[in-house]
Amino acid sequence: MALELPPLPYALDALSPYINANTLSIHHGKHHQAYVTNGNKLIEGTEFASMSLEAIIKATAGKADKAGIFNNVAQVYNHTFYWHSMKPNGGGKPSGAIAAKITADFGSYEKFVELFSQAGATQFGSGWAWLCLQGGKLVISKTPNAETPLTQALVTPLLTMDVWEHAYYLDFQNRRPDYIKTFLANLVNWDFANANLAKA
Numbered sequence: 001m002a003l004e005l006p007p008l009p010y011a012l013d014a015l016s017p018y019i020n021a022n023t024l025s026i027h028h029g030k031h032h033q034a035y036v037t038n039g040n041k042l043i044e045g046t047e048f049a050s051m052s053l054e055a056i057i058k059a060t061a062g063k064a065d066k067a068g069i070f071n072n073v074a075q076v077y078n079h080t081f082y083w084h085s086m087k088p089n090g091g092g093k094p095s096g097a098i099a100a101k102i103t104a105d106f107g108s109y110e111k112f113v114e115l116f117s118q119a120g121a122t123q124f125g126s127g128w129a130w131l132c133l134q135g136g137k138l139v140i141s142k143t144p145n146a147e148t149p150l151t152q153a154l155v156t157p158l159l160t161m162d163v164w165e166h167a168y169y170l171d172f173q174n175r176r177p178d179y180i181k182t183f184l185a186n187l188v189n190w191d192f193a194n195a196n197l198a199k200a
């Protein structure tokens with residue numbers, strides 16, 4: 001099956017003024033689309049052409065001769081996960097099961113904010129910050145470039161934040177910490193994290 005670009009789960013201007021339509025238009029319509037287009041070119045006529053997105057990611061992870069395929073298909077997955085990790089009028093303290101779990105596993109929401117912000121700010125160069133469930137506990141991690149926790153055994157991603165410069169440069173320029181603060185205060189979609197936690 002061919003890889004497809006899923007539509008954004010909200011309008012291009014829905015995250016404004018935090019992330020503006022121009023950023024979303026380029027990030028989704030150009031960057032995300034390019035990973036889909038290039039991924040399809042690379043898997044065409046190979047054993048991967050008939051596999052699901054997640055199966056291709058797992059089958060190519062860590063294989064030097066498959067790095068081109070992995071980088072594109074993992075970025076297709078990571079970006080779709082990222083769009084759902086944000087919503088209009090999002091951000092702030094969570095509610096529901098994820099709220100109780102954050103308090104239980106990190107001590108407080110404030111500690112979660114500190115650790116997640118640190119993961120995003122200290123990812124050198126391009127990459128991602130993640131909130132995942134690992135062995136029944138919440139963990140925060142960061143991955144470089146296209147790397148995704150999906151490839152790690154017994155790890156379920158709950159939430160992600162893109163810290164590639166293309167995610168924030170038009171709105172925040174070099175101020176990655178301001179983008180991270182805004183992501184947590186105004187954009188993060190706790191409903192998505194709660195839904196992923198419920199399925200885990």
Ligand code: MN3
Binds near residue numbers: 031079162
């Ligand atoms: Mn991106």
